[in-house]
Amino acid sequence: MQCEDIQEQLSAYLEDALEAGARRVIEDHLRECAGCRTELTLFRRTVATLRSLEELEAPPRLAAAVDRRLPTRGPSPWERLASWLFIPLHVKVPLQAVALLLVSLGAVYLYRSAPELAEAPRPSVAPESASRDLHATGPASAPEEADRLDRAARARPAEEPAGRAEGRAEMRKERTMQEQESAGARAPRFRQEAPAAAKPQTEIETQEKREAFGDTAGAARALRKQAPVGATSASPSAEVILKTSDPARAIVKIREIVGALEGKVDEKEEGTLIVTIPAKASARFFSGLKDLGTLVSPPAESPSAPSSEGPVTLSIRLIP
């Protein structure tokens, strides 16, 4: 092994990091090579000198100097949020009170600036007050209110079971039939009964229908009946129930009569016709109806009212 190779391993030799064989080779060479022994001595003195260098004490107050130079970090967003949440009550409560006042003022302003909110239907209207309000409602808004109450009545299945309502309707119908039978073969009841009765027929009908459909729906139907003839041509202003032995023939005849009166007929559903005729032709139309069967439930206000103008829309329900 050459001297250079030996000297390359002096560090490992001094640190005793060589295997036994490699170490023996170096020792054999050193025993014979004065030059490498000198290099080993110099090498050992170099390392020893380095290891003899004294360790200095750290400067005093170095840690304090470092601490002074440390950056002062601001609170994190979470720390700021936490500090805000836990601000003193004497500050937080007035802030919250002001915020509540502002929200309330905003709500009032919004309520006043939006009329539809002020006029919006209230969900918990008592039936009696609803009826009273309906009677006091002006003519122009009556049909709309009736439709709204109709929808309200349909939305009440939980309060008024359908079977119970139907039962009431049947009872009412039977009672009507009995009354009619007791009246003989006279003309429709609304023509027969004297206006001096304890209550007008309209109110009687209204009360009966309230019983049949619930107060709200009954009030709606009564309102519809009270609507002035010709107020609208889109929805029926009165409902007529015609009892006939041959509904199919009656429909054909009604179409003929209406056609002769220059009106029009729409079949809304089976057994129910929507008839629109001129108001002045109402008398002739009802006269024709009587020839087709028995008018079970004629409208209280006769379409023959002399003051009526414009078209009249009637709902004709045919029952066998």
Place this chain on the structure above:
Amino acid sequence: MAGDREAFTAIVERHQRRIFNFMYRMVGDRPTAEDLTQEVFLRAYEALPRFRKAAALSTWLYRIAHNHCLNVLGERGREVVMTPANGSPDANPIALAADPGASAEQVLEQRELRAIVQEKLNELTPEHRAILVLRDIQGLSYDEIATALHLEGGTVRSRLHRARMELKEKLRRYLEA
């Protein structure tokens, strides 16, 4: 936060002596070494959230110190390295270095020797100087040096040997007498 600062101050107090000595041997000047040591700890404070506990804190601090030192020396060159002028180049104090029973005159010579060694250390490259300081002055293991200097184990051994050989040649005239 105050708690973090107190904990970090405790870290500084525990490791400041090692880092300061490393810096002193690297630059050969106490005030400069003190400034650099402070800067090392400031960098460590900023980097503390990224510290991985797989490495020893002392090794991690050595790595920061070594990188910072290389950066500073690269920027300022050899201005920061002070050359002690007290040593007499004609003296031969090396042979007395390891003698604990030296006389007062010999102790003085030992001081001169240390000054000479520091002077010769300063003439080495920073890489050779760093590995000599860490191994032969501060006594780190090869693994710790490998971690601190981000080197392979074999590279540590070969670099250390070359650094010793280079320093030996620089001290030869003092060592051969």
